[in-house]
Amino acid sequence: MSAQNRVSNQTKVITGNAAAAYGAMLCRPDVVAAYPITPQSELIEQLAQFHADGILDCEYVTVEGENSAQNVVCGASMAGGRTFTATSSYGLVYMYDAMFNTAGYRAPVVMINVNREPPGIHAVCSGQQDMISVRDTGWVQLIAETCQEILDLTIQAFRLAEDYSIQLPVIINYDGYYLSFLAESVNIPAIEDVDKYLSVLKSQPKRPTLIPGEAIGCGSHGIGMGYVELRRKHMAAMDRVMPIVDVIDEEFGQAFGRRYGGQIETYRTEDADIVLVTSGSAVGTARTVIDAKREEGMKVGLVKLRLYRPFPVLRLSDALKGKKAIGVLDRSICFGWGCGPLYMETKAISSNIGHVPMLSFIDGLANMDITKEHIGQMIDTIFKASQGDSYQEVTWLP
Amino acid sequence: MSTIEKKRPKVFEYFQSEDQFAGGVAFCAGCALELNVRFISKVMGKNTVLVGTPSCSAPVLNGQNVAAWHKLGHYACTMTGVASSATGLARYYQRAGIDANVVCFTGDGCAQDIGFQTLSGAAERNEKMIYICYDNEGYMNTGIQRSSATPFGASTSTTPVGSQSQGKTTGSKNMPLIMSMHDIPYVATATLSHLEDYAQKLVKAKEKAKEGFAYIHVFCPCLVGWKIPMDDSIQVCRAAVRTNYFPLWEAVDGKFQMTHKVNKPKPVQELTSRLGKFKHLNDENLAILQSKVNKRYKLLQALCEAPE
Amino acid sequence: MAVTEKKECCIFETEASWSYANSHLLCLKTGEWRTERPVVNREICNSCGICFTYCPPQCMVDDGDYYKANLEFCKGCGICAKECPKGAITMRSEGDYANECPK
Numbered sequence: 126m127s128a129q130n131r132v133s134n135q136t137k138v139i140t141g142n143a144a145a146a147y148g149a150m151l152c153r154p155d156v157v158a159a160y161p162i163t164p165q166s167e168l169i170e171q172l173a174q175f176h177a178d179g180i181l182d183c184e185y186v187t188v189e190g191e192n193s194a195q196n197v198v199c200g201a202s203m204a205g206g207r208t209f210t211a212t213s214s215y216g217l218v219y220m221y222d223a224m225f226n227t228a229g230y231r232a233p234v235v236m237i238n239v240n241r242e243p244p245g246i247h248a249v250c251s252g253q254q255d256m257i258s259v260r261d262t263g264w265v266q267l268i269a270e271t272c273q274e275i276l277d278l279t280i281q282a283f284r285l286a287e288d289y290s291i292q293l294p295v296i297i298n299y300d301g302y303y304l305s306f307l308a309e310s311v312n313i314p315a316i317e318d319v320d321k322y323l324s325v326l327k328s329q330p331k332r333p334t335l336i337p338g339e340a341i342g343c344g345s346h347g348i349g350m351g352y353v354e355l356r357r358k359h360m361a362a363m364d365r366v367m368p369i370v371d372v373i374d375e376e377f378g379q380a381f382g383r384r385y386g387g388q389i390e391t392y393r394t395e396d397a398d399i400v401l402v403t404s405g406s407a408v409g410t411a412r413t414v415i416d417a418k419r420e421e422g423m424k425v426g427l428v429k430l431r432l433y434r435p436f437p438v439l440r441l442s443d444a445l446k447g448k449k450a451i452g453v454l455d456r457s458i459c460f461g462w463g464c465g466p467l468y469m470e471t472k473a474i475s476s477n478i479g480h481v482p483m484l485s486f487i488d489g490l491a492n493m494d495i496t497k498e499h500i501g502q503m504i505d506t507i508f509k510a511s512q513g514d515s516y517q518e519v520t521w522l523p
Numbered sequence: 524m525s526t527i528e529k530k531r532p533k534v535f536e537y538f539q540s541e542d543q544f545a546g547g548v549a550f551c552a553g554c555a556l557e558l559n560v561r562f563i564s565k566v567m568g569k570n571t572v573l574v575g576t577p578s579c580s581a582p583v584l585n586g587q588n589v590a591a592w593h594k595l596g597h598y599a600c601t602m603t604g605v606a607s608s609a610t611g612l613a614r615y616y617q618r619a620g621i622d623a624n625v626v627c628f629t630g631d632g633c634a635q636d637i638g639f640q641t642l643s644g645a646a647e648r649n650e651k652m653i654y655i656c657y658d659n660e661g662y663m664n665t666g667i668q669r670s671s672a673t674p675f676g677a678s679t680s681t682t683p684v685g686s687q688s689q690g691k692t693t694g695s696k697n698m699p700l701i702m703s704m705h706d707i708p709y710v711a712t713a714t715l716s717h718l719e720d721y722a723q724k725l726v727k728a729k730e731k732a733k734e735g736f737a738y739i740h741v742f743c744p745c746l747v748g749w750k751i752p753m754d755d756s757i758q759v760c761r762a763a764v765r766t767n768y769f770p771l772w773e774a775v776d777g778k779f780q781m782t783h784k785v786n787k788p789k790p791v792q793e794l795t796s797r798l799g800k801f802k803h804l805n806d807e808n809l810a811i812l813q814s815k816v817n818k819r820y821k822l823l824q825a826l827c828e829a830p831e
Numbered sequence: 832m833a834v835t836e837k838k839e840c841c842i843f844e845t846e847a848s849w850s851y852a853n854s855h856l857l858c859l860k861t862g863e864w865r866t867e868r869p870v871v872n873r874e875i876c877n878s879c880g881i882c883f884t885y886c887p888p889q890c891m892v893d894d895g896d897y898y899k900a901n902l903e904f905c906k907g908c909g910i911c912a913k914e915c916p917k918g919a920i921t922m923r924s925e926g927d928y929a930n931e932c933p934k
Contacts, residue, residue, distance in 0.1 A: 156614050184614040188607065189644030196604035196641070200574075200611025203598065205619065208611070222601050231847040292846055333845050335612065337570040337596045337623035342850035344599030345586025351842040358846050529878040529896050542889050546904040547861035550887065553908030557887035586850025587857065588842050594852045718884060754909030754922075757885050 127316060128180045134315035141304035144272045144311050145211065145237045145297070146171035148279025151319040152235075155206035156184045158194035162216040163249055164301035165239040169211060191216035195223035195236075202232035203343050205334035207283065210234070213301060214241035214255040221259065227294045228263030230344055231359070233286035233332070234294040235279065236264075240405065240456070241301040242490065250492030251301040253405065253457040256433065257466045259296075263359055265366050266434040268404045269299040272309040277383055280319055281373050289329040290365055298433070300456075302492055303406040314381055322380045363435045370432050371440075388437035390429040391444045393419065397426030399507045400445060402471055403454035404430040407488075407495045411454070414500040425504055436470050442477035450482040450511035452503055456489040464519045482510035488522040499523065537722035538565040544593040548583045553753030555715045555743045555760065556580060559657055562718065563628070564595055566725045571624040572596035574609040576638070578630045579664040579745070580657070596623075602637045605629050606645035606654060613652045624729060625652040631672035632662040635698050646705035649735035653728045656698065656738070659745035667748040671696045675815055676808040677800045679748070684803045694815050699740040700822070703774045707736040711773035711782070714742040716760035720771055720782055727773070742769040750799020762794040767820045772827070779826040791816050861888065865907025867922040869900045875919035882911035882920060 133151060146168050149157070157176075159169035175181035184201070188194045191212050198208035212220065217238055227234050242252035256266060265285065269275040275297065282295040299305065335343045347355050371387030378384030393415055394400055403411055408429045415427045428444050430437070445451055455465025462469050468485035475483070486503045489495040499522045510516035543564035550557035556579055564571070573595050575584040583592050585599050600608040609627045616623040627642075634642055634656035642654060661679050662668040669679040675694045678684045682691040703710040709731035713721040721741070728737035744751065744759045751759055763769035764783060768791050771783040791813045795801035804812070843849070869882075876897055883891040883898050890901040891911060900911070912920040 155618055156611060158611075184618050186610060186614060186648070188610075189647070190640060192603050193607035193610070193641045193644055196600060196607035197611040197614070199604075200598065200600070200608035201615040202611070204612045204615040204621075206611075206615040223604050226600060226604070229847065333847075333849050335572065335596055335598060337572050337616070337621060339596065340591070340594040340852035342586035342591045342597040342599070342852065343848075344597075345588060345591065345848045345850035346599075347848050348587050351588035351848070354842055355846070355848055358843075362846065530880050532880045532884045534884060535880075544889075545856055545858035546890065546901070547859035547888070549859055549861075552861075552864060552887075552906035553910055554887055558885065558889075561887070561889050586848070586852070588848070589844075589850050590855035590857045591850040591852035592857050594856070597850075715885075752909075754913040756887075757910055757914055 128178070129316040132180060133313040136310060136312045138308050139272065139311050140167065140306055140308045141272045141275050141299055142168040142239070142306070143171050144276040145279055146175065147313050148276040149209045149235070150175050150181045151314065151316050152280055152283045152323065153207065154183050154209040156186065156198060156201035156208045158186045158188050158197040158210040160188050160191050160194045160212070160216065162191070162213045164241060164305040165211050165213045165237070167305070168237060168239070191219040192223055195220035195227060198234045199223060199227040199230060199232045202234050203230055203335050207287070208234050209236070211237035211239070213239040214243035217255045217259060218243050221262070224259060224262040224264060226344070228359070231292040231362070232294055233292055235282045235286055236294065236296050237279065238296050238298050239301045239305045240298050248491055251303055251456070252490050253298070253455070256298045257457050257459070260434055263293070263363070264434060265293050265295040265363070267295065267297050267432055268430065269297060269304065270406060270408045270429060272304060272307060273311050273383070274385060275299050275304065276311055276313065277377060277381070277385070280322065281377055284323055284326065284373050285366070285369060287326050288369060289332065291362055291369060292332055293362055293366065298405070300406040318380065322377065366435055367432065367437055367439070385431060386429070388432040388440045389444060390431060392427040392429065394426030394428060394444055396424055398424045398449045399451070399504070399511050400426045400428055400448050401452045401454060401500070401504060401507065402428040402430060402467065404433070404467065405456065407454060407456065410495055410497055411500050414497050414504065418501070418504055423504070423508060425508070430467065438474055438477070441471065442474050445478040447479065448481060450484070450507045452484040452486055452507040454486045454488060454495070454503060458487055482516060484510060484516060485519040486522060487519065493523060534718045534722050537726060539568040540565060543569070543595050544583070548592045550583060551747055551753070553746050553756055555756040556657055556659070558715050559741060559743055560628070562721070563626070563655065563725065564593065566722050567624055567626060567729065569595070570622055571626055572598060572612060574598045574600065574605055574612065574625065574627045576600055576602045576605050576629055576633050577664070578633060579659070580628060580630070581664070584628070602633045603641060605633055605638050606642040609652050610645050610648070610650045613650055617651065624732070627652065627654040629656060630663070631656055631658040631660060631698070632670040635671045635696050643705065646702060646707050646736045646738065649707060651732055651735060653732045653737045653739070655741060657741045657743035658698070659743050659748060660695070661745070661748055663745045663748045672698065675812050676804050678803060679800070689803060689805070689808060697819060699738070702738040705736070706777070707738065708734045708776050709737040709773070712740045712742070712769065712771055714760040714764060714769060714771065716757050716764065717771060717783060724773060748800070750802070751797060755797060759794070759797055762797055765789050766791045766794045766816070768794050768816050770820060770823055772823060778831070779823070779829070781827055860903065861906050862903045865905055866925050867907040867909065868902060868905060868925060868928070869909070869911050869920045870923050871897060871899055872919045872921070873897055875917050877917060879916065881914050881916060885910055885914045
């Protein structure tokens, strides 16, 4: 039995952080950069243990800061390696300058970001402000709802990032505390099955890498139209991500028996009059409330946003078209627009879905739970708006 | 007419390849950095991958769209990411069994200030690579601003001379000594007037980089920033060595030794009088600078004489 | 949000900024910068090669038994003249060669 299958190819109760570590380990990264930050630390500790036990054969680089972590994985990726790192909040913004490099160089790095509130006010608690503060770096961003999805998405991330038609770095986000430290039953696939799932990448053309002695320069200055051309190519690659996320999810479903809906997951939206849109662990709570409201006769549905960057305009438009009112639950705030950021982006597709009442709900900051009662309130408010009552566009909870 | 026996200076024996740079590149006329970078390309070999950053070297080390000014491998990154990007490259090359000589090549601003953390981290991890810092004592490419390598009393665009100021008020960091405290196999100082010494150190660094981190600190005058005539760069290097302002030494596995002994060091004024950036230096400040030079040299001497 | 499908101006064959010096090596005519040029007095020169060693653009080239400046790239900095131990090199104004046909 392989070293990896001694710990995988089984179902275990593990935390979100551990699930991410398993996901990364199963994909056989060449170089892993590690710097601890709450609530991610256990993830890199698990990887360190895998490395020490001979389960993870890689260059495990314990860097002295997240900025270095990003540069290490970018450099190693440009040299030709498969790379992985993980961070959260302050760490994510500390590597901000390097993230532009990674995306600009089209390095297929996979990174976990454990959502935690970053600067402004010192906080060691869950929130998505870190994720939205790097939305324009040019990275692909996905969001997980459960520990199982964390593991599955990590594997899918390598498949997506290294796809020859994409070649973009990918972030997997999941809620700090609510998922990072939550232990759930997780099925850990056998490493051979993951190898097989990723083997399609081997039949694709090789991406350019920095080979010594070949007079190659990585990161040359983009001058004039050369620069513009590369930005257009980057933008075009981002566009190609959307349908590929659906394809990858379906392929994953066929290989491992678990599907998540691709860019978004719709829950009971087909005949719904009103819809709540949200992401992350709050989705789990929302499902329970949707079911309860349905029992009461309310025609309400839920859209789970899995792909954040690029924003899944077409799939979301399809899901929300014809609805009477829409609410968006954010775990962060969009300065400048006085509302939640996911709300703002959903509002931007109003011309596709019709100008109906849209409501922004901001909840779950500072590790304050997004409770069933809160979601119940949100749904009631959306319902009233759909009936023509006057409504407040932005509501902060609790 | 006596016959001429054409000589090749001994330093030629260290050249592994011809100059990898194009004939005409955009360095100032008389710039010591141009000599530095061409010299390195000849001594270090074609499997060298230079890791560079915005600086005086960037317009030449960096490509422009698909074209480049030299034939060495090159990786461009931000000032905060030089040693860490090089770590990523070096680690993957080792893992994949690819023969590569990873060389970080930055100015003092990057090495000593904004990129210091990552350099220190890479050294502490004993990454197998070389870091060459060309010390022109300031941020020259952006307009001659001061850095932590700028010496006491120097005039720069952010420590200018005026009625309220006589230049930089603090001394500089002793960077090579700081690096030697990282428990790494090789640290050395070098300059462009003593090229054979520099070549030997480059060769030794390449060898030692197979075991761990090698750091070379090169005194590299900036004729524009220091306000010196364009034919004087090499003379300035020589003066720096002769005054013990920039002693030439190396530390191999922690053992210090002078590689060029100066028996009768000249007063530092022999150096400062050549540099426009010290034109305003009064006697009091000159004395302070001299005392800093003396103190630094005494410490180095003590390290060289320390028992094993 | 759709990006045009047709192949847009292609400076890069790659998706990111890679440079390939073997096929695209740039070179500046830095010889056009100078206001003075080095002239080697072969009666004094003993061909020690020090000018060759210290020339920053490394443009002192072999010329039979001696060295001379490659005027295509010589920037006229004068380091060769300064470093020559024999004083065999003098810097002469480009003006003296104004009537010379450029190569």
